[in-house]
Structures are given as C-alpha cells and as structure tokens.
Amino acid sequence: MNGRELALEERLVPGDLIATLAERTPVVGPNPTDWPGLTFYRFHGPTAPQWDDVGSLSLAVVAQGRKAVTVNGVRHVYDPFNYLVLNRGLRFTAEILAGSVEKPYLSFVLQIDPAMVRRICADMMERAATTFHRPVPRATPDAYVSPLDQDLLGAALRFVRSVVNGSDRRVLAPIYLQEIVYRILQSEQCDRLVDAAAEESGKNPVSDVINYVTERISEPLTIADLAEHVCMSPSTFAHLFRDVTGMSPYQFVKRLRLDRARGLLVDGSRNVSEVAKSVGYASLSSFITEFKRHFGVTPRAYAEAQRGGVALRVDRATAPV
DSSP: OOHHHHHHHTSOOTTHHHHHHHHTOOSSEEEEOSSTTEEEEEESSOOOOEEEEESSOEEEEEEESEEEEEETTEEEEEOTTEEEEEOTTEEEEEEEEEOOSSSOEEEEEEEOOHHHHHHHHHHHHTSOOOOTTOOOSSOOOSEEEEEOOHHHHHHHHHHHHHTTSHHHHHHTHHHHHHHHHHHHHTSTTHHHHHHHHHHHHTTOHHHHHHHHHHHTTTSOOOHHHHHHHTTOOHHHHHHHHHHHHSSOHHHHHHHHHHHHHHHHHHHOSSOHHHHHHHTTOSOHHHHHHHHHHHHSSOHHHHHHHHHTTOOOOHHHHOOOO
C-alpha cells in the first residue's frame, strides 16, 4: 500500500464523530470525561436559552444538531460544518436548536491552554515564544464561528477517541490536542486565537494560583489541582510557574506552609500538632522533619525559644526547600 492509498484510507467517513460521541454520552446533558476541561454533550430536543459561563479559552464542536450561543447581544450559531471558540470569563446564553431522540444533538467542549497556543504559534512562525505579558494590540472578539474543515475534524476525532484508553490518553491525546491547536492556527482565525490566548494569559495565572494556595493552605493541594484551577495542563503550568517565581509549585506550597507555621508558632495559641494540621500537613512527623530542614530547629524548639525570648537566627539556619 503506498502513501497515497494510506492517506485516502485515513480520511474520515460521514458519521465517524457522531458514532464516537454517541458511544461516549450515555446520559442526556453533560457527560464529563477523564480529560480535564473536556465535556461531551447529548440532548434529545431543542432547549430554551439558558445562562452559562466559560472559565477558559474553549473550543466547541458539534457532531450532530445545531446550537446557538449569545454573547453580549451577539448570536453565534454553529453546527457540524462550523466550530465555535469562546474566550475566558464569558457569561452567555446557550440553546440547542436541533436534536431529537432519533438524531440526538451531540457535541464536545474542550478547554485550550493559552500557553500551548503561544508555543505552537511561535514554532510555526519560527520565533521566540511570546510571554504572557504581551499586550493585545486590538480588541479580541468574545466568540467567533469558523468553518470546520477535514483536517481539524480529523484531529478532533483522534483526540476524542484517545482520551478513553489510559495509555492513549497519556501518550497520544497531548499530541492530538496540539494538532487541534495547530489546525486552528492554520485557519483564517489564527490572529483571533493568538490574541485571545494572550489576553487570557495576561490575567496572570501565577498570581491567581498564589492567591488560591494562600486561601487554602490547610487543604491538600497537588500540582494537578493548581493547574486545573487556571485551566492549564500540569506540565505547562509547572513550567510557567517556575519561569515566573524561580521555584516549582511544590517548592512554593511547601515554603508557604512552613512560613505560615512559623507565624502560628510565634503566636503561641496552638500546639505543634495543631499548627501542622492548620497548614496542611496530615503527618506530624513530616511537618517536624520539613520544619527542621527549612529553619534549622524543630517546631517545639522554635516555639519555646520564642516564648523564652531567645533570638534564633532563623535567617541563617534557613536552607532552600
């Protein structure tokens, strides 16, 4: 079989995406998936306009049926021949226009990491990646509809199929997701997508995460939790956080916990066990070990020294976490 024949075999046939989404939407309404920011939808008839919002730059693709989204008085209709892109932080009304039990409305919405958009755009243009501080040179539309071509549809289908299997989800899904962004950037909407990514990133996800951690210091926090809060992949978020702060998210959270613990010990209203719990340590022994490694003394010794008026040179004892 030559390359030309293989390419023709790999072309989509009508109904591929319909069949895939029909299989993955067992219930009417939203059907969450194991991929953060990806949701499948099924409806068996038109719906009245309902208010909704979007937390991240998002791509919406309809496999069957038709939908309308109204943002700031502007109505956007999309169907199997057109996709919709929505900017972050929008409140809008959405209504299903076409769908039935025999031919249900089927679609998916996928959140897109703006850092990925900038990185792929930079690779396409063979120039350095733009930082998230880049000003947006022109007003970015809140939403837009654009034709869904075969290349983008193929990338979307491969991505949707890959998120079900564990190994495919880990290895192939990130590749297909990059292809989706790449295909959109090849379209007439390239500038709009880049500007939307720059505008969203300009809101500084790192500052957002720092505030988030500060308010939840007593709770278990993982890098995946922090990345999901700002609608980014864990790896992209970790790289961005280190670029901005000079330390990993893990190091930052640990340092913030220990600094908060030191303040509570100085206050003297709680014992060591209570302090450990209040700053998110489930294990007292782990807290004591980390505190001593960071400040050079145990929490109890530090608290007693403070009560006894002994000036510990914690700044000299402190070592990088």
